[in-house]
Amino acid sequence: MLTFRADAERVGIGVMQRPATMKVFSLVVLVTGLTLFCTGCRAGSDAGAQERSRRSFYESNPVLTDRAVVAWSTASPSKVGLDPKKLEAGAKQLAAHPRARAFLVVRSGSLAWERYFHGAGPHESRNVHSASKSLLGALVGIAIKEDELTGVDHLVAKPFGDLLPTAPDRRRTLTVEHLLTMTTGLSWREDVTEYRIERRSNWVRAILHLRSVHPPGRKFHYSTGATHVLSAVLTRSTGEATHVYARKRLLEPLGVTVDRWGCHDPQGYDSGGCNVYLTPRELARFGQLFAQGGKWEGRQLVPAKWIEESWRARQKVDRRRSYGYLWWLFREGGHQVALAWGYGGQFVFVIPDLDLVAVVTTDTKGGFSGPKLDPIAFARDFLVKAVVAK
Numbered sequence: 001m002l003t004f005r006a007d008a009e010r011v012g013i014g015v016m017q018r019p020a021t022m023k024v025f026s027l028v029v030l031v032t033g034l035t036l037f038c039t040g041c042r043a044g045s046d047a048g049a050q051e052r053s054r055r056s057f058y059e060s061n062p063v064l065t066d067r068a069v070v071a072w073s074t075a076s077p078s079k080v081g082l083d084p085k086k087l088e089a090g091a092k093q094l095a096a097h098p099r100a101r102a103f104l105v106v107r108s109g110s111l112a113w114e115r116y117f118h119g120a121g122p123h124e125s126r127n128v129h130s131a132s133k134s135l136l137g138a139l140v141g142i143a144i145k146e147d148e149l150t151g152v153d154h155l156v157a158k159p160f161g162d163l164l165p166t167a168p169d170r171r172r173t174l175t176v177e178h179l180l181t182m183t184t185g186l187s188w189r190e191d192v193t194e195y196r197i198e199r200r201s202n203w204v205r206a207i208l209h210l211r212s213v214h215p216p217g218r219k220f221h222y223s224t225g226a227t228h229v230l231s232a233v234l235t236r237s238t239g240e241a242t243h244v245y246a247r248k249r250l251l252e253p254l255g256v257t258v259d260r261w262g263c264h265d266p267q268g269y270d271s272g273g274c275n276v277y278l279t280p281r282e283l284a285r286f287g288q289l290f291a292q293g294g295k296w297e298g299r300q301l302v303p304a305k306w307i308e309e310s311w312r313a314r315q316k317v318d319r320r321r322s323y324g325y326l327w328w329l330f331r332e333g334g335h336q337v338a339l340a341w342g343y344g345g346q347f348v349f350v351i352p353d354l355d356l357v358a359v360v361t362t363d364t365k366g367g368f369s370g371p372k373l374d375p376i377a378f379a380r381d382f383l384v385k386a387v388v389a390k
Contacts, residue, residue: 057194057224057263059275061364064125064259070281071255075110081389082112090382091115099344099362099370101126102280105383106288106357111281118363125259125277126361129342132276133227134310135250135286137180137326139234139242141306142249148238152177152325156208156229159236163205171212178216179230180325181314185214188223197225203265204232220315220323224273227326228265231272242270253301254289256282274343280359283340287348287357290338311338311352320376330376333384339375344368347375354387 294302313322
């Protein structure tokens with residue numbers, strides 16, 4: 001049985017990314033640009049929303065309309081070894097939630113299940129929130145391969161030494177790996193600290209000057225501030241805005257067009273941890289890219305070795321979950337599950353040894369309300385158990 005959780009988890013990601021218009025700092029469970037990527041951008045963006053994105057960490061999460069639907073080869077569930085009754089049960093549970101919008105399952109590279117709820121459809125593009133952190137992780141892997149970053153040991157001080165406290169402060173030892181694994185040691189309270197940072201004239205400097213409570217690398221502590229700094233490091237190192245680098249090196253070759261990449265800071269650095277708008281089919285394509293080792297249509301977009309490293313447990317979060325390089329990790333039914341996880345119930349599940357990818361999305365316009373979906377229970381009851389033939 002799928003669990004909708006009404007209790008709040010206290011593990012860092014249990015904080016809610018509220019829209020910019022809301023400044024209430026209560027805790028809930030976390031479950032779901034500067035330039036628009038394309039010419040002829042999508043319906044639903046407006047000058048007011050763009051202005052909010054220029055001064056706030058978070059947006060009001062409008063629903064955008066994508067003019068094109070990403071193509072997928074399709075197959076019936078039974079054709080690819082899936083039990084349609086299990087998938088139907090999962091869809092029924094999701095449909096009971098007023099905010100649920102999509103449930104897609106891909107097996108062996110074919111779209112075998114696609115359901116939309118409460119009037120939603122494949123043309124709708126929504127903020128995927130922190131699921132975009134996993135996309136940022138892919139860009140880091142590409143930049144390392146291209147020698148634009150020296151490696152995960154690349155010092156934040158290399159591009160931003162002028163913004164860090166002077167030596168011998170331990171914040172000067174921060175590396176890309178600390179940002180990837182949420183182990184910066186900096187004092188950060190998700191959904192609280194952001195609203196202080198956004199009032200500062202230089203967000204990267206303000207984040208790097210937060211109090212150091214642990215040596216870097218010692219302790220997992222979830223922080224969207226860490227990924228904002230990582231986006232800025234990527235931009236300084238590659239010479240291109242994060243959204244431009246993503247479009248050229250990853251998304252265009254993948255056949256994906258981001259409808260909006262909002263939340264850029266006063267210096268113009270793109271968000272690295274939220275406010276990327278994608279359709280469910282586009283999210284599924286990103287998951288499938290990782291499922292097949294980073295190769296798409298014969299081209300190696302993301303190094304296969306980087307995917308292996310990203311999915312290696314590096315920090316124990318609690319008894320069920322670990323964290324890799326901007327991916328959540330857990331095991332269910334003897335299978336490793338890699339999860340891109342965004343506020344409100346934006347999920348990209350990748351189960352490599354079952355050759356299975358699944359996407360769940362919800363609507364967070366104006367904020368998310370209602371019980372929270374437990375992704376581990378969902379993976380157990382409606383994904384792993386749906387596989388009847390390997």
